[in-house]
Amino acid sequence: MELAGVAVRRLDAPREVEVPPHLLTTDAAALVTRDDIDVVIEVIGGIEPARSLILSALESGASVVTANKALLAEDGPTLFEAAEKAGRDLYYEAAVAGAIPIVRPLRESLAGDRVTRVLGIVNGTTNFILDKMDTSGAGFADALEEAQALGYAEADPTADVEGFDAAAKAAILASLAFHSRVTAADVHREGITEVTAGDVRSARDMGSVVKLLAIAELREDADGEAVSVRVHPAMIPRSHPLASVREAYNAVFVESDAAGQLMFYGPGAGGAPTASAVLGDLVTVARNQRDGTRGAGESAYADRAVLPMGETRTRYHLAIDVEDKAGVLAAVALAFAEHGVSIQTVRQEGRGNDAQLVVVSHGATDAALSATVDMLRTMDIVREVTSVMRVEGTEE
């Protein structure tokens, strides 16, 4: 392979790696449409000008390797259709979970299986923060500050801590796993800014750990099978393979009918890991071009609907400060029963003024669970609902 050119913003910017000056250009649009270019690698990120450049490249007959999760999650189908029309490859292993091979396994290795669920820790920043909170007992603000000091979180951490980055990856994973078109707008998203040291302690007490999960799963609804796709913090048992994913590492846990439970683990970000994934794609695309063929394109034949969050079945863990008087447990249990939510366990902690109930529900619709929490908050005997968190990685 021969490097034909590199489009940069500024020709004279200092660079770690020396690039022969004649290869540099600031005119990306002209570079990607040159006749002698076979493959374009896009690592700009963001929506524009990345989208226009990728579309121009494909139209001009080049294949594309991209690491652009935001663009794929927002407007993947436009890109896939352009690749299909041009008869060219569009590869994007680096867009989800950095160097971890997950796109190729979902597209190819599991092509003869039926994936039923994907649970991913796909954002290193939030995993670092939650891991720190778990190991040190720190609150969110302190853990974020440490992550920033160590370079794991940006000065403006919004994209990470509010779950936008994870939501883009969830959309891509759901599209691949369920052969359907799922975009970032379809993803129910909650970040980790409201996770407290108390939530983390509560999780620890029940042998669990709090992780920000990107979840995509097949669910029955009235019209057959639909896709639930969401990003939110959740408690998972410490015995779950995802629980041992520490610091800024990523992992994607896949459940399928035949293969059972698989997990793919590794660094989720960084220049070198991204380069590893990009180069792997580049080798494949180059082989395809040499052989006059192309790899598998978009697979959206299943065309499943996305289930609204309210209809998604989840489990809840709640910690509730209550008045210490007779009948409190019965009243709380009644609030759950009224919404058709079955309680799996309830534990009463403390006495007198510090009485606390810790309730874990069975699976119920998110709407029913939310309504239950709303009702609890209006009850006189409830002082405060101190922790509300979904529970994943267990049977309903």
Place this chain on the structure above:
Amino acid sequence: MELAGVAVRRLDAPREVEVPPHLLTTDAAALVTRDDIDVVIEVIGGIEPARSLILSALESGASVVTANKALLAEDGPTLFEAAEKAGRDLYYEAAVAGAIPIVRPLRESLAGDRVTRVLGIVNGTTNFILDKMDTSGAGFADALEEAQALGYAEADPTADVEGFDAAAKAAILASLAFHSRVTAADVHREGITEVTAGDVRSARDMGSVVKLLAIAELREDADGEAVSVRVHPAMIPRSHPLASVREAYNAVFVESDAAGQLMFYGPGAGGAPTASAVLGDLVTVARNQRDGTRGAGESAYADRAVLPMGETRTRYHLAIDVEDKAGVLAAVALAFAEHGVSIQTVRQEGRGNDAQLVVVSHGATDAALSATVDMLRTMDIVREVTSVMRVEGTEE
């Protein structure tokens, strides 16, 4: 795709899945050479007749998907050359670690990276036994008996507990990771039959766990880089991602220059997981045939030598029962020094007649470490060397 025929040993054997009788035949050799056959799936196992059938199929113009680790490890190059000559595909994802996608990631995803080490838990039976010994304190014999009662070990467990199965997979992984031809005969192999409850306890005392590892790594030798490939029990720190692989699960941990540390986890055996891997390969091969192309063939360009075990650098953990008198520690330390082996930690436990030294060495050649152990065994002050085990998953 259309199922053209199924070769079986007995036409009237009871089957879980009903197959139309006209598809069944006992003449496998005739089936695989039929003109209308595009892909042959071989799941017989063993060397013959599997090898002859695969070679006939390739010569007749069919591509092959196989789960046959023993054959690939013994005679892979013959098969790869036949596939190359015939211009056909030979895929074998199911041959290593069941449904876990590891062949495709090594062949394709990491094609632009440089793999430096592969550590695999690739045999479910031995992992189940060692996990049971770790959690219950049982000895090898009791844990094996439980594994047999639960169907995790066969009546004759030799292939598993003596490491033959893992060695075949180690050869395949080493070939893929290092673009070289490595066969089962190149693999240094030690099983788990001599792992004692004391070894497991000793590991626990130092925050480690005993696993049977298939190891393939790049090592410097006089002529440049060589491949060390071996299967043996080893202590790894509990913080290592492989340490949390429980029961009969498999996992392959890969280190590379750019991607860093990756791990692939899942069920390593079983009918359905194997079928998942076989069908994934089948879909890829069918796509290739439709497009008149083939996937990446054997990659053996690096052609690295295999390093003899004696020259491989490892670390040792030793537990030594010694006489309780002055100068014992100095004498033991001298035995290490005489062989140029540097001690990382030494811990003295017990007193009086029960004095025990626990020594962990720095990395040294396996030959030097073996010679050190041999010398210790001849020393008057040494009552018994009670545990000798290599240490992996840490820095030298």
